[in-house]
Amino acid sequence: MACNIVALATAPGLSGLAVVRISGDDAITITDKLFRGKKALSECKSHTIHYGNFYRNNGDLLDSVTCSIFKAPNSYTGENTIEIGCHGGMIISNEIIKELIIAGASTPNPGEFTKRAFLNGKLDLTQVEAVADLIHSVSIRGSATAAKQLEGNFQQRLKDFRKSLLKIAGLLELELDFSEEDLELVPKKDIIFKINEAKAFCEDLINSFTGSNIxxxxxxxxxxxxxxxxxxxxxxxxxxxxxxxxxxxxxxxxxxxxxxxxxxxxxxxxxxxxxxxxxxxxxxxxxxxxxxxxxxxxxxxxxxxxxxxxxxxxxxxxxxxxxxxxxxxxxxxxxxxxxxxxxxxxxxxxxxxxxxxxxxxxxxxxxxxxARVNDALINQRQKSLLEQIIVNLDNATESLNLEMENEVIAIDLRTAIKIIGEITGEAWNEEILDAIFSDFCIGK
Ligand SMILES: Nc1nc2c(ncn2[C@@H]2O[C@H](COP(=O)(O)OP(=O)(O)OP(=O)(O)O)[C@@H](O)[C@H]2O)c(=O)[nH]1
Ligand SMILES: [Mg+2]
Known part of the structure; x- marks a missing residue:
């Protein structure tokens, strides 16, 4: 079971308000130990806000706060989450975090809230990367594109792309079953046309890398x-x-x-x-x-x-x-x-x-x-993977031209499909996640 993590979600420093976020199975019960409102938070509905006092573990009053409740799975992380709105400044939010840690929560790793959102299927990797771009954005145009990516536009395009490659691979493999009957189900030129279309899709995205970086x-x-x-x-x-x-x-x-x-x-x-x-x-x-x-x-x-x-x-x-x-x-x-x-x-x-x-x-x-940037800010990781997809598509075309077995061609397409999974995060490993989340801050 994942532990309960707590961190400051807003920027540290002087401000009117600060938000402390706690997420995990016991986020609500841990907060209930220190928060006194009209009712216990565990008795309240999800997506409601409650005003009350926040006390230290020893019973001393710390601040008057609001608690927003997000019950699993309907939260950013997909876990039970409480966002505590307290007064800003250097002291209060830090003390609230300290007391929540004494009450059973712990400090997250960088990007752990978003990592949990990913692991719980709330965001795919293209959306996770959009979150980072949105936070670090230096321009309105950049943040507008990142917002589209976070909404899932890029994710959807990749899903469609994956489907189209699966279809081609499927046709080739189907034909394999009939190969003894010497039946050509789909003309070779149609398959080459479809592969070229797929290649153009990747090239388009790669060409928007420079613009994305700008x-x-x-x-x-x-x-x-x-x-x-x-x-x-x-x-x-x-x-x-x-x-x-x-x-x-x-x-x-x-x-x-x-x-x-x-x-x-x-x-x-x-x-x-x-x-x-x-x-x-x-x-x-x-x-x-x-x-x-x-x-x-x-x-x-x-x-x-x-x-x-x-x-x-x-x-x-x-x-x-x-x-x-x-x-x-x-x-x-x-x-x-x-x-x-x-x-x-x-x-x-x-x-x-x-x-x-x-x-x-x-x-x-x-x-x-x-002008080339559409609905995604392409980053180096995605660009490298798209380049690998193109290599596999080129191999497939070459094999087709050389009249190789359908089996061989389908393998290249299957490899390309696997790489799409690395872009979206369907195929992930700790190394990929570490590289992505190392750029995040603790509270995100
Ligand atoms: N008349 C005139 N003087 C200029 C103009 N632009 C810069 N200057 C003057 O040229 C001098 C050098 O300007 P800087 O901007 O310091 O030049 P710089 O290229 O940064 O110089 P370094 O940092 O030493 O390489 C200053 O006295 C400026 O006021 C201009 O368009 N017209
Ligand atoms: Mg100068």
Missing amino acids: LRSGFQVAVVGFPNSGKSTLFNTLSEKNRAIVSDIAGTTRDYIEEYIYLKNIPFKLVDTAGLRESEDVIEIQGIQLVEKILEQSELVLILNDISNGITNSDELFEKIKLKNKNVLLIQNKIDLTDLKVDGISISAKDNIGIDKLKNILIENAENSI
């Missing part, structure tokens, strides 16, 4: 250039904050500074970098190695050129960085200092000229990737 953690834009080109000024202008220090001393920014901005509800993670220096050997631009990782991680790199040093001053840097990241834009800055007409993008980071146009370029770039 919604999950932001479209990363790195601002790069020679010292004093105005990188920190642009960073401040775009983020509408004065976070990065701006000065006319070259080399002001030493470390990387990151800030989220939201354009059209899309999260952008701006990164201001230290200025790169030209060394004796012009080909070797010092500092590139330092920013290399940032260049690799960024979806877009803006190379800022100080136009007062010449319009072509950063051309070589631009070419060099293009080798590291394919999505690079050269931007002329400080156009307020010149009358030169520029073909490409030109701005004055200081005087807010051309910034709206630049913002639109950022939005366009991000939209391209996000």
